Amino acid sequence: MWDKVQETVKFLKQNEISNPEFGIVLGTGLGSLVDYIKIEKSIAYGEIPNFPVSTVAGHSGKLIYGLLGGKKVLAMQGRFHYYEGWTMQQATFAIRVMKFLGINNLIVSNASGGVNPNFSVGDVMLIKDHINLMPEHPLRGKNDERFGTRFVDMHEPYDLAFIAKFESIAKAKNSNIQKGVYLALQGPTFETPAEYKMVKILGADAVGMSTVPEVIVARHMKMKCLGISVITDLGIEGKPESVSHEEVQKAAKLAEKKISELVTAFISSF
Numbered sequence: 001m002w003d004k005v006q007e008t009v010k011f012l013k014q015n016e017i018s019n020p021e022f023g024i025v026l027g028t029g030l031g032s033l034v035d036y037i038k039i040e041k042s043i044a045y046g047e048i049p050n051f052p053v054s055t056v057a058g059h060s061g062k063l064i065y066g067l068l069g070g071k072k073v074l075a076m077q078g079r080f081h082y083y084e085g086w087t088m089q090q091a092t093f094a095i096r097v098m099k100f101l102g103i104n105n106l107i108v109s110n111a112s113g114g115v116n117p118n119f120s121v122g123d124v125m126l127i128k129d130h131i132n133l134m135p136e137h138p139l140r141g142k143n144d145e146r147f148g149t150r151f152v153d154m155h156e157p158y159d160l161a162f163i164a165k166f167e168s169i170a171k172a173k174n175s176n177i178q179k180g181v182y183l184a185l186q187g188p189t190f191e192t193p194a195e196y197k198m199v200k201i202l203g204a205d206a207v208g209m210s211t212v213p214e215v216i217v218a219r220h221m222k223m224k225c226l227g228i229s230v231i232t233d234l235g236i237e238g239k240p241e242s243v244s245h246e247e248v249q250k251a252a253k254l255a256e257k258k259i260s261e262l263v264t265a266f267i268s269s270f
Helices: 003-012 031-036 095-102 160-172 192-202 212-220 245-268
Strands: 022-025 038-044 063-066 071-078 105-114 124-132 176-185 207-208 224-233
Touching: 022 031, 022 095, 031 038, 031 063, 063 212, 063 245, 071 245, 095 212, 105 212, 105 245, 124 160, 124 207, 124 212, 124 245, 160 224, 160 245, 176 212, 176 224, 176 245, 207 224, 212 224, 224 245
Parallel strands: 022 071, 022 105, 105 224, 124 176, 176 207
Antiparallel strands: 038 063, 063 071, 105 207, 124 224
16 A cells, blocks of 8 residues: 555656645535636546546546645545445545645545435535444554554544634635534445434434545544535435435535535635
């Protein structure tokens, strides 16, 4: 892993990607944040050594480097999911690369199903904590101390100062946002009514198929994280509704402008 990360970092530096301050992972339907980035470099995943290739509709599969809110950022336009068949190490590989390009601040976004009865489709939820119910762990196996310690402190997976700043920015813009706990399941099936009920009983407000492995790996390397979910469907008890990936993309699209403006303002505040 170490050698592969260093090889990829070397390749990206040779392609004039240097000293980005923020890493951004753009989830389902949220790829249009790149429209706000003054792009200096765009590289398809297939051209990057050791990178997997995103196979999910709505994930473009490009690494975008440029200026956002006056800061240098490196954005993943499309992520890698465990359910696609990648190992957890492959699915989180790009986060390792970001760290060794000098990034210490990570913003992750996703589309998720809401189980909080106060949520509506199209809501933006700041992730304040998560529950990991993935069947595999990205840190399983021999630990390489060059990445981080064996046992990782997860008492603050999502940086409280980041959350407070984002909330303050949203309030100043009169933009309503939610806050809650995100639970990660393997996917790729959407949840059954009984599974949605389980998610709520366990104390989560939303459920999805990504993000948590990336945050675990980021925290392994002491990166600060901000997590944002778009509520694209609802699993409210007693009100089962059908859902499709196309509907999720459509719902996420509704929140794109709002998220893009808030993330831009958040980054520019540093």
